[in-house]
Amino acid sequence: xxxxxxxxxxxxxxxxxxxxxxxxxxxxxxxxxxxxxxxxxxxxxxxxxxxxxxxxxxxxxxxxxxxxxxxxxxxxxxxxxxxxxxxxxxxxxxxxxxxxxxxxxxxxxxxxxxxxxxxxxxxxxxxxxxxxxxxxxxxxxxxxxxxxxxxxxxxxxxxxxxxxxxxxxxxxxxxxxxxxxxxxxxxxxxxxxxxxxxxxxxxxxxxxxxxxxxxxxxxxxxxxxxxxxxxxxxxxxxxxxxxxxxx
Numbered sequence: 486x487x488x489x490x491x492x493x494x495x496x497x498x499x500x501x502x503x504x505x506x507x508x509x510x511x512x513x514x515x516x517x518x519x520x521x522x523x524x525x526x527x528x529x530x531x532x533x534x535x536x537x538x539x540x541x542x543x544x545x546x547x548x549x550x551x552x553x554x555x556x557x558x559x560x561x562x563x564x565x566x567x568x569x570x571x572x573x574x575x576x577x578x579x580x581x582x583x584x585x586x587x588x589x590x591x592x593x594x595x596x597x598x599x600x601x602x603x604x605x606x607x608x609x610x611x612x613x614x615x616x617x618x619x620x621x622x623x624x625x626x627x628x629x630x631x632x633x634x635x636x637x638x639x640x641x642x643x644x645x646x647x648x649x650x651x652x653x654x655x656x657x658x659x660x661x662x663x664x665x666x667x668x669x670x671x672x673x674x675x676x677x678x679x680x681x682x683x684x685x686x687x688x689x690x691x692x693x694x695x696x697x698x699x700x701x702x703x704x705x706x707x708x709x710x711x712x713x714x715x716x717x718x719x720x721x722x723x724x725x726x727x728x729x730x731x732x
Contacts, residue, residue, distance in 0.1 A: 495576060496523035498542055499534025501554060501565065507572035508532070520545035530575055530722070540698045543587055543600040543719055550575075550582050550722045558728040559642040559652075560585060560600075560721055567726035574724040582720035585639050585655050586679055589716030592695060594703035601640030601698050603713055605684055605705060606632030606665060608692040615687040618662055620677040625662070628672055632665035632693075633684055635713060640698075650674050654730055660713070680714040 495513040497504055498520050508515045516526040520541035523531065531551040533539040539556045552575045553562035561583065563571040574580055590597040607614050616633045618625040636645035638655040646652060650663040653676070660682060663674035686693045689707030696702065705711060 493529040494526050496526060496528035496531040496547070496549065497534070498523055498531065499538030499554070501532075501534040501568060503565075503568045504532050504534060504554070504572060507569045508576060510569075511573050511576045513572075513576040520547065523547065532572065532575070537699065540600055543598055543698075546598075548717070548719070550580065550720045552580070552722040552724070557642065558732060559730065560639050561723045561727040561730065563724065563726045563728070571724045571726040574726075575722050580722040580724050583655060583723050584718035585721050586637055586658065586718050587716050588635075588637060588679075588697075589714050590695070590697050590702075590711065591714075592702075592705060592711040593709045594695065594705065597695075597697035597700075597702050598716060599697040600637065600719060601643060602634055602636040602645060602696075603684075603711070604632055604634045604644075604665070604696045605686065605693050605711065606696065608694045608704065612691040613666075613668055614691055614693055616664075617683075617685040617687055618675070619683040619685075620675075621681040622683075625675055625677065626673065627687065628664050629668035630664040630666055630672070634663050634665055635682065635684070636661045636663070637679075648674075651676065652731065682713040684711045684713070685709065 494516045497517045505515045524545040534554045536556045556562035588599040615629045617627045638653040641653045648663045650661040
């Protein structure tokens with residue numbers, strides 16, 4: 486458990502009317518705004534309301550313990566109805582910080598950070614391309630598909646699950662890689678280490694977009710490599726009101 490932080494700044498990203506009141510009721514000092522604004526206040530703790538707010542916290546580079554609210558089971562968020570007791574525990578240090586890996590995504594179009602997943606996908610509907618996956622320089626596979634998805638434990642219960650990838654626990658420190666709508670009917674998926682992963686586009690017949698979490702970052706050209714490594718972690722504040730990972 487962490488120690489109490491009464492009187493210190495508690496960042497609030499997203500909108501939930503009970504959060505600010507709950508922070509003030511236990512002696513916290515709420516700093517409300519978008520993730521970039523909150524990051525500038527150097528908060529001791531953060532409350533992120535909703536999945537989009539949590540992803541913005543990661544993109545802003547915030548590393549303070551963060552309590553997700555209504556952001557999904559995979560990130561141990563708390564339901565909206567449990568905000569008051571959960572915030573009380575947060576401000577008083579009665580939480581367990583659980584590190585969720587964050588990914589650094591490097592390509593010719595720039596860099597990005599991702600908490601949940603990274604995807605290469607054809608920009609045009611019903612078009613396939615060819616992709617290569619390598620882990621620490623070793624060829625994993627080459628396949629034709631609409632795209633390829635790389636999921637962290639935080640993203641393994643999202644779109645990756647719909648693609649039949651396994652659900653992974655944050656302590657596992659692995660990535661799951663799964664083709665999206667593969668051309669072959671018996672296509673494999675893989676569990677690989679959390680660094681040294683490379684994806685490449687092997688065909689130039691259709692544009693391929695790179696997505697990091699919920700945002701498109703640009704188009705990856707034929708022959709270009711996208712490298713994925715771990716880039717620290719986000720400490721998620723887990724309280725008794727938090728969802729269990731596996732339900």
